[in-house]
Amino acid sequence: MDVLKLLHKMTIEEKIGQLMQLAPFFFIKDLEIEVAGHVSDIGINQKKIFQSGSVLGIGNAEEMIEVQKKYLNQSRLQIPLIFMADIIHGYETIFPVPLALSCSWNPQLAYQMARVSASEASAAGIHVTFSPMADLSRDPRWGRVVEGFGEDAYLSSSFVKQMVKGYQNGDISQPGNLASCVKHFAAYGAVEAGRDYNTVDVSRLFLHQYHLTGYKAAIDAGAKMIMTAFNLVDGVPSTVNSYLLREVLRDQWKFQGVTISDYDSLHQIIEHGCAQDNKEAALLGIEAGLDIEMASSCYVNYLPELINEKMVDIKLVDEAVLRILELKNEVGLFDNPFKGANPKLEKELIHSKEHLKTVKEISDECSVLLKNNHVLPLKKDAKIALIGPYAQSRSTNGSWSWHGKRELNSTLEEALIKDGVIPVITLNVESKEKISDQEIEVLKTAEYVIIAIGEDAYESGEARSKTDLSIPRKQVTLIQLCKDLGLKCVVVIYSGRPLILDQVLEADALLYAWFLGSQTNESISDVLFGKVNPSGKLTMSFPRNVGQIPVYYNYFNTGRPKREGIQNEFVSYYLDLPNSPLFPFGYGLSYSSFKYKDLILSQDEIYPSDELCVKVEITNQSDVSGYETIQLYIRDYVSKIARPIKELKGFKKIWFEKQSSQIVEFKVNLNDLMIIDANGNQFFEYGKFAVMVGPNSEDVQSKDFRLIKESEL
Ligand code: BGC
Secondary structure: OOHHHHHHHOOHHHHHHHOEEEOHHHOOOOOOOOOOOOOOOOOOOHHHHOOOOEEEOOOOHHHHHHHHHHHHHOOOOOOOOEEEEOOOOOOOOOOOOHHHHHOOOOHHHHHHHHHHHHHHHHHOOOOEEOOOEOOOOOOOOOHHHHHOOOOOHHHHHHHHHHHHHHHHOOOOOOOOOOEEEEEEEOOHHHOHHHOOOOOOOOOHHHHHHHHOHHHHHHHHOOOOEEEEOOOEEOOEEHHHOHHHHHHHHHHHOOOOOEEEOOOOOOHHHOOOOOOOOHHHHHHHHHHHOOOEEEOOOHHHHHHHHHHHOOOOOHHHHHHHHHHHHHHHHHHOOOOOOOOOOOHHHHHHHOOOHHHHHHHHHHHOOOOEEEEEOOOOOOOOOOOEEEEOOOOOOOOOOOOOOOOOOHHHOOOHHHHHHHOOOOOOOEEOOOOHHHOOHHHHHHHHOOOEEEEEEEOOHHHOOOOOOOOOOEOOHHHHHHHHHHHHOOOEEEEEEEOOOOOEOHHHOOOOEEEEOOOOHHHHHHHHHHHHOOOOOOOOOOOOOEOOOHHHOOOOOOOOOOOOOOOOOOOOOOOOOOOOOOOOOOEOOOOOEOOOOEEEOOOEEOOOEEOOOOOEEEEEEEEEOOOOOEEEEEEEEEEEOOOOOOOOOOEEEEEEEEEEOOOEEEEEEEEEOHHHHOEEOOOOOEEOOOEEEEEEEEOOOOOOEEEEEEEOOHHHO
16 A cells, blocks of 8 residues: 555545544444543544544454444445554463563563463454553553563563564564564653552652663664653653654664553543643644643644644644555455454463463563461371461452453362362452461361462553552451461562562462462462472562662662671661662572572673673572573673662573582673663773673672773783
8 A cells, every 4th residue: 555645635634533442332422432631522423533543442353243234334435444452471372470470570571461462362353562661660650661671671671672672573463463663761660659640759760760761762673653651751741752753763772663542541642741732732732742632632632723723734644644645555454354353263372281381481480489387388188277368369360351251260278179289278358357266276186387478450450559568457467377376377468569568478378379360369379389380580579668678689889888887877877777688689499409600701801892701600509490580690890870789680490400510601791781861872991891691680699790891901
């Protein structure tokens, strides 16, 4: 299709229609989808509805076909709708929530997850997914940490890239592939106090060094779209922020794809106090380079008069429309407006054996063993009780699983029984007060108790900010009771964010289960009984209490660092807590036990063109084969822009047979020593660096090397 020719045939109204995205029920009244906010009354008539360019969310292939047919029946130029939706961690077969997925430290799994998600969603008639979420966050009060890949830019970017590659698979015109829309540009994860939609105030330096890296990684991987964020950046709403949308995105990153607002966020700039009305919002949006307006109607209602009044140059509209038409063309919609939609295939794929198998394999790498006092793995013939408010819960899909059917998930009790473990008693209770004397007598006959606690799936996700992240008091009483009864306590925690675990440390074993999707409890049962050796490691630091937030591994030294063993009160510390988190970034246990030998560097001086080879011999000293994730961090000791005390620059997840050793090798090059300045430019400085290697961000061995000029030879 020659989209430029097509553009020339379009009326102004038809062009502006392409810039609007609506929910399916605008086209067919009885179609409902899960949407946030009020959308039914946005002041548009039937004619405008049938000129809009895209759809947000769709129930299934049949509905897509119905909407598309109805739309095309009324379309003068036969420009098909493009269907977009939030396929965040699976379509109907649900995968681990992204934060859990990142704990696998295996970005290849993100690729696999995205492939399966894309195949199901494409068969359901979806063309674009609003994923991945590349927002970096260090604040677990923010409920949306569940949608991201943790606190670190490097690790998160590795996952983001694979998600994009997995969705798009190199060719978005093929059925089974989706175009990827990375979000929420920019710095949404930095909302103050972790309160969703709140103000963001980050320096340009941190914006470029940390927050922008994930979106950039997605675009470098070929993402076709980018969604703006709800928040301000430099006092200007991201949705109309021309620094972000023009200077960074178009000029610096050369992004050619389509930009889209978040839900109603163009209209919301009035609430931000940055536009007096919808008309001004439309003006600011189009000037800043916002192409599609999601779920509000500033463009469609006001761009025509703004163009008439010569306030807006039609060229701006043309540019936006052209990008949208190009995307539609690339998806193949002009050849087949029903691209992908296949009701029969959809039914075959969703929840298929094959897909569930992939979910299970991925889930097995995501839960994180935080403590194990020689109780795990459990023996199947041991006397085991199962208690806690999540002992019989099927709600394991987590946030953004609108198509996932939780009734298809197994409860932990069912998963144990399937594995041949019949609990001496199952008590689906939230506190010890709910347990009768009689039940206590049965409980006492057990040797081990699995206590399933945490937070509900609806407590994390969008608009799910919390100030109290403690394990609820009531749930803690269950552990206390079982301890008093002399039982060995294995605590399984379901959650979409890091919780405060100080009250549950008494447990003999702690397994952080997250929400792993359709196979959560099958996976947890396999970990508990040793069929699966846990290998997940944390990708967000776990705070000791809420007052410590934000706590993250790549902090700065400050001018007054606290040094062990030196008494000085005028240093950067708390009177009542250590600075360190309860569980650090990168931490997670295994049933294997790994020993690291001394670190070996190929040189202690390198030139910019050199590669430093870093080696360490690691031995699995146990009789259990398993994965170890080896992490490499770098510190730049002296630079005109202060650098953090360490930054992740490499990791390898390696399988070790029992009682075996391997030499693990990393290459460090100039790329790993680069600094990004406040304008987003990269540079390096000669001088002294440290390279650190270890099983987590705290437990590292360190060696220094120097980056020197060729002339220093
Ligand atoms: C969320 C986005 C999402 C959009 C469309 C918004 O409320 O912030 O992440 O893609 O809704 O569902």
